[in-house]
Amino acid sequence: xxxxxxxxxLFLKTFGTTIxxxxxxxxxxxxxxxxxAMLRVSPVPVFRVAGATYVTLLRNTPLTLVFxxxxxxxxxxxxxxxxxxxxxVVALTLYTSAFICEVVRSGINTVPVGQAEAARALGLTFGxxxxxxxxxxxxxxxxxxxxxxxxxxxxxxxxAAGFSVADAGSIxxxxxxxxxxxxxxxxxxxxxxxxxxxxxxxxxRALEKRWxxxx
Amino acid sequence: xSSVLFxxxxxxxxxxYRLFAVLGAAVLLALIGFVLYxxxxxxxxxxxxxxxxxYQQVQxxxxxxxxxxxxxxxxxxxxxxxxxxVLAAGRLSDHAVLRVPAMVVTEIFRAIPLLIMMFLLYFGLxxxxxxxxxFMAVVIGLTLYNGSVLAxxxxxxVASLPRGQAEAAYALGMRxxxxxxxxxxxxxxxxxxxxxxxxxxxxxxxxxxxxxxNYEELLNYVKYLGTQGQFGRPLVPMTIVAGAMYIAMxxxxxxxxxxxxxxxxxxxxxxxxxxxxxxxxxxxxxx
Numbered sequence: 001x002x003x004x005x006x007x008x009x010l011f012l013k014t015f016g017t018t019i020x021x022x023x024x025x026x027x028x029x030x031x032x033x034x035x036x037a038m039l040r041v042s043p044v045p046v047f048r049v050a051g052a053t054y055v056t057l058l059r060n061t062p063l064t065l066v067f068x069x070x071x072x073x074x075x076x077x078x079x080x081x082x083x084x085x086x087x088x089v090v091a092l093t094l095y096t097s098a099f100i101c102e103v104v105r106s107g108i109n110t111v112p113v114g115q116a117e118a119a120r121a122l123g124l125t126f127g128x129x130x131x132x133x134x135x136x137x138x139x140x141x142x143x144x145x146x147x148x149x150x151x152x153x154x155x156x157x158x159x160a161a162g163f164s165v166a167d168a169g170s171i172x173x174x175x176x177x178x179x180x181x182x183x184x185x186x187x188x189x190x191x192x193x194x195x196x197x198x199x200x201x202x203x204x205r206a207l208e209k210r211w212x213x214x215x
Numbered sequence: 216x217s218s219v220l221f222x223x224x225x226x227x228x229x230x231x232y233r234l235f236a237v238l239g240a241a242v243l244l245a246l247i248g249f250v251l252y253x254x255x256x257x258x259x260x261x262x263x264x265x266x267x268x269x270y271q272q273v274q275x276x277x278x279x280x281x282x283x284x285x286x287x288x289x290x291x292x293x294x295x296x297x298x299x300x301v302l303a304a305g306r307l308s309d310h311a312v313l314r315v316p317a318m319v320v321t322e323i324f325r326a327i328p329l330l331i332m333m334f335l336l337y338f339g340l341x342x343x344x345x346x347x348x349x350f351m352a353v354v355i356g357l358t359l360y361n362g363s364v365l366a367x368x369x370x371x372x373v374a375s376l377p378r379g380q381a382e383a384a385y386a387l388g389m390r391x392x393x394x395x396x397x398x399x400x401x402x403x404x405x406x407x408x409x410x411x412x413x414x415x416x417x418x419x420x421x422x423x424x425x426x427x428x429n430y431e432e433l434l435n436y437v438k439y440l441g442t443q444g445q446f447g448r449p450l451v452p453m454t455i456v457a458g459a460m461y462i463a464m465x466x467x468x469x470x471x472x473x474x475x476x477x478x479x480x481x482x483x484x485x486x487x488x489x490x491x492x493x494x495x496x497x498x499x500x501x502x
Contacts, residue, residue, distance in 0.1 A: 041218065041219075041220055042221075042235075043218070043221045043224060043228075043232055044232050044235045044239060046235075046240050046243070047235070047236075047239050050239070050243055056462075057462060059465075060416070060420070060461065060462045060466055060469070061420070061458055061461055061462060061465075062422075062424075062434075062461055063420070064423035064424055064426055064427065064434060065423055065434060065454070065458055065461060068426070068437070068438070068454060069458075072438065072441070072450055072454070073441075073450050073451045073454045076257055076259070076450060076451055077253045077257050077259070078253070078256075108219060108220065109219065111219050112219075113218070113219050115219070116219045116220065117222075120222055126220075129220075130220065134219060134220065155326075155327075155329070156328070157328075158328040158330045158331055159330055159427070161330065161427070162330070162424075162426070162427030168331075169330055169334065172334045172338055175338075176338060176342075181342070182338045182339045182341075182342040182343075183335070183339040183342060183343040185339075186331065186334050186338065186339040187335065189331055189334075190327045190331050190332070193326060193327055194323060194326040194327060197326040198322075198326060201322075
């Protein structure tokens, strides 16, 4: 208990950084992931190939390697300087967007082709077909796995600790430097992650149960 | 070709698509060109930066480190499948005494970030007097996390079988264990094999977390050799090579999973019902 009270400031600050990291990269990867999904379902082959290549490359690369690239290799390329926090946001965004792309794409693909054909036969425009017919149905099968991907993102933010971002994972380094009780301290970190993740898991399961459509 | 979103294109749409294709290709080429130019301009393609590849010593050590990565992967994969089976058996049990603890364990280990788990094992237990090597910490961490995930996969696989299978087996007078071992598990395992392998891809990627606790795996060597002055600090080339290695290994596993899935689809022995559920579990843990 004493570890938690002694380091309450540290816990608050680092978990604040973790949540910031999560929010920024969640927004970024949702945008980029949707864009990639648009590329992947587009009727233009070049776009489809580009989207598929990106997803294949990023999905099969360890997140640690993506971080590694932005922490050590990217500065050598002398493009634009990124501080560790921004580098972490970029790495998490690039990595997570590949998964989000797959979730969105498979969601769109679960809508039977007949739905859109019927909509077009009724004379609905592309916008109406998409907005009134396809998206409402696709959303049901997209949102639950999307929440899961975001949960994974929240857990993945800890990797940033290994690349000089002062997030919740970095508590380990501070405790080690001070010679504090690391078993207790890290157990608290794990506990807080369970506390953060569990409500999200509950939400995800509730949505999944409610929106599971029999097709 | 008609997809959900787009009808079969007419002459005007085809023209438009072609225009988009040209524009898109131009933008993409410009982007790739810019990145390659940055690589070239910062001297990453200079011959000197790639010389390290010719040294036998380096090659051997690179392979050794790759071996370390694969060693952690193999051991953790085996242990995770076993742990997953045990936990799944617990979760499917009729006795709450077994079911509830198994559920709590899977939920907790799935919620804790893997890196924190490795920190706990390596630093936490280390400082409490249960010192272990980095290798052990990596393997145990990977086992606990992926074991709980696989438990969920196994459970979903068994739960996704039609009820009639178990009912028919009970009607034949089989016991609980017989029903599970002889009827449910063989079908569930066959259907879940692709999912299990996809999870192993995740496990393989996560071995790279060992880098953060200084396990002597592939990335660790990239960092070491990449900062050696005598080779001109080839960090960027080495990162590319390591990335290519990981991608190749993961694609090989993914390819195995798709191959198994295709074979499953052809085979009539597989009940094609659970796929959705099992797939969902994969998406849940994809990252």
